[in-house]
Amino acid sequence: MEVRRTVPVTLDVESDDAALLEDTVDTFLWCAQYVVDHAFQGEYVTTSKTQLDDETYDDVREATNGFNGGLVQAARNKAAEACKSVVARWKNGKKASKPRITSPHIVYDHRTATFHDDYVSLATTDGRIEADYVLPDGDSDTPHAEYLFSDEYETTGAELHRKHGEWQLHIHCKKEIETDTPERATTTHGTVLGVDLGVNNLAVTSTGTFWTGDEFDHWRREYEKRRGDLQECGTRWAHENMQAVGRKEEGRFKMTLHRIANELVTEACNHECSVIAFEDLSDIRERTGASWGHKWVFNRLYEYVEYKAAEYGITVEQVGPENTSRRCSHCGFTHPANRESESFECQKCGYQNHADYNAAKNIGLRYLRRNQTGGDEGALLGVRLNSGIVNVNGEYESPAEISARTGVHAESHPFTGG
Ligand SMILES: [Zn+2]
Structure with a gap:
């Protein structure tokens, strides 16, 4: 690889x-x-x-x-x-x-x-x-x-x-590089880790792990505050210092993003995922109301995850972003009223969960549906949750059910999401 x-x-x-x-x-x-x-x-x-x-x-x-x-x-x-x-x-x-x-x-x-x-x-x-x-x-x-x-x-x-x-x-x-398990990316029993990116939570996975945007907001405020102080001086010295502040802040925040990317890849490894699916990033500002700063962050994070994941034989892909926040990951019913800021409640089947978590599952499901027929990945089991999976029909399967159906032993974790 x-x-x-x-x-x-x-x-x-x-x-x-x-x-x-x-x-x-x-x-x-x-x-x-x-x-x-x-x-x-x-x-x-x-x-x-x-x-x-x-x-x-x-x-x-x-x-x-x-x-x-x-x-x-x-x-x-x-x-x-x-x-x-x-x-x-x-x-x-x-x-x-x-x-x-x-x-x-x-x-x-x-x-x-x-x-x-x-x-x-x-x-x-x-x-x-x-x-x-x-x-x-x-x-x-x-x-x-x-x-x-x-x-x-x-x-x-x-x-x-x-x-x-x-x-x-x-x-x-x-x-x-030589990987220990080179066939991992083409395993017939792989699962997908869905990742939702956003403003309040920078990233949320289908396994139910959240990375908040607090750190990003903090850096941006500090940067703007210090930039404001320096701009008031209005000297050439201030201008040079402003640029130095910019580079330093950028460097610091990149380190934070490297850490989050590492944690995301570890999450995928720990849950034996062969694919990490993100939503398409091209129009993410229009969809999420994200700032240019956020867009920069999302792009960096995606790049870092992409190259770190490659070392473990994990594929990273983007899927179409339509309705991932309005669609019910349980029954597929899609309606704007399903989502009220951070909470999701399906108007049809009553499924309730955190809106970003529901979106992360949808992103994983979209990848799964796209690759059910003739994909390079072989038959994927489903989207990985904290324990068990959700299959292409939106049905939850516990670790026991997966091993009964496929003969593959899925690791057991305390079940928190679904
Ligand atoms: Zn529903």
Whole structure:
């Protein structure tokens, strides 16, 4: 199995080289936009990379006086991905218009970049440049030491970002790991752990474990308070300190998220789940009234869980979010009146529970229904509760019933949810 990591590294770029990189970014964006415009020309939007390559490669190379072929292809890939996501939104009945490729970054791979121990060589519009990594001093605990300088990890590529006048490389690394139970992810007796994300509770699992949003609210208040104090001073010193506060708060909160992610994965391991299911995160702000801060938190948490779970052979997936908070996880009856802030009471069958817990079960159930026929996971037993499971029909099965039906011994826990 493969584990992937991304390490951000600031580059020390000389001013001549910086001008060259600026030019390279502009050319890269121009190429990507050219391909997008081309893809939107016909009756249907073209999303096939091969077709787009055939139809645009020569023209793009000519128009850019022979821009590096690898970068032309990376720009075309970026354009194809952007077109694909527009088509996906249309298929979901959502609005989307032709993408504009403006975010200033370049995608590099082994043909266009060479990654050395303390510097990188990058293709530009005019040959290659070299730039040193700006690394933290003598701290063996950084991601750089853990991934970048590790013999176990192999560098696969990077994105070059231009941000606040700084050049930053997001370097992607991967390693192969041996798992004790490699067949775990494809077990025929796996269960799903459903996870609901929200504002009051950051995460709630179908096994009935809650992580509150208190810590997040605390950090945000502290951050805003200190930022307010510093802004009142209005000096350059205050401005620099404000940025330092921002980085420090972000770093602290990321540590909290790493801890929650670890606990979530442990929860899945302890309950022998082969899949962790989240709701689709793309429109989560509209659905939950979450702030930008929350959205940032949800995305980080999902990423952390995804890569930590991979080490245990657990798959992490997103499922459609429709009605997960209004649907009864017991009988399937869906109505807005079922939910009243944090409590859920089904207007049809009378099932009562915490609204976020009901949603976590629904998210697990949705994954289960989606994968009942022909999924890669084989036959999943059901959504994991604290003890026992809820099967695809919404019926509760106790550990004893599961082992009678399948011959699989399910561990016994005191039953608290259902
Ligand atoms: Zn019901």
